[in-house]
Amino acid sequence: MTSLIGTTGLTGTTDTVMTDKIVAFADLDDTLFQTLRKLPGVAPDTLQAATVNTAGAAHSYSTPAQVTLMELLRGGKVTVIPVTGRDEAAMRRVTLPFTSWRVVNHGLTILTPAGNLDEVWAAQVFSQLESLQGQLHALSQQIRPEASRLGCRLSIHQAAGLPFMAVIKHPQADAQALAHLQGHWESGLDDAHPLQVIANANNVSLLPRTLGKAAAVRYLRQRHFAGAALTLGLGDSVSDLPFMQECDFAVSPTAGQLMRALQKARLMQS
Ligand SMILES: [Mg+2]
Known part of the structure; x- marks a missing residue:
């Protein structure tokens, strides 16, 4: 008798072998x-x-x-x-x-168990990031003067060899300054925008929505x-x-x- 799972598969796939993992x-x-x-x-x-x-x-x-x-x-x-x-x-x-x-x-970025870059994922990320460069750069430059007026630091982070995220931090994690800058960024983005704003306790970040x-x-x-x-x-x-x-x-x-x-x-x- 053939097991259903792993042949036709209960999930509809043909190559999924269920494990106890x-x-x-x-x-x-x-x-x-x-x-x-x-x-x-x-x-x-x-x-x-x-x-x-x-x-x-x-x-x-x-x-x-x-x-x-x-x-x-x-x-x-x-x-x-x-x-x-x-x-x-x-x-x-x-x-x-x-x-x-x-x-x-x-x-x-995905690292393999050996600590190497997952090249397949990196290639997918690179191709999607390329199209976001203009908007990421424009929105970062736009907020820079207001961020420095409030004593915040803006930094650009890279992955797969391209900028992917702008991060605003305040040296004392001033919640009011960060909330103000978050609102400033969010006012220019709707739910369909390819970039999104994420707020954590000590920073506000602008990064790709779907990636x-x-x-x-x-x-x-x-x-x-x-x-x-x-x-x-x-x-x-x-x-x-x-x-x-x-x-x-x-x-x-x-x-x-x-x-x-x-x-x-x-x-x-x-
Ligand atoms: Mg966390």
Whole structure:
């Protein structure tokens, strides 16, 4: 007797072989660890260092619950794949033991388990980024004077050899200045615009709308984990939601931005 799965397949594909593999796609900062600034009143001796700064000193920490969550995943033979806005250098400063694929630069770069660039993904990213260069440059230049008037710094980040993101930071993470600049950028973009604005606790970023964490997770799932029995998406931010929705289940820290936003949402009849 022939198994249905793997021949005609219950999913309609012909080459999907179901495995018992469990994969967790996990955002890092504020999901698996955070800086001490985000942990007021927590006794430092209960924490475990999870990243170092450029000088090699401990910088971000995991709480006992975050440590236990990682141990639970590892104990359950779950493949944990970081999905982070960190660039490759910042990813190297994460000291948690990740051994599989890594998604960095908000999804624009995928690293293989050996640490090499996934060339197929990089080629796809390059071809889509090319067409966004004019708009990315124009919107960055447009906001530059207002950003510097408010004491903020604007930097342009590259992936696949091309600029893909403009980031505004304030040295003291002044929420008012960042919110003002966020509004300024957003007023020029509608939902159909190929670029979108993402706000985090200490920065505002302008980056491609469709070429992000969700696209990278979809690519990895289809190409390398098509037969996974279960996929989990872990994230704290509203901007993590699209990639978490690429997974079977979502896990979110209750004190995170995503859960706060959910709590404020007015539920409508559906
Ligand atoms: Mg996060």
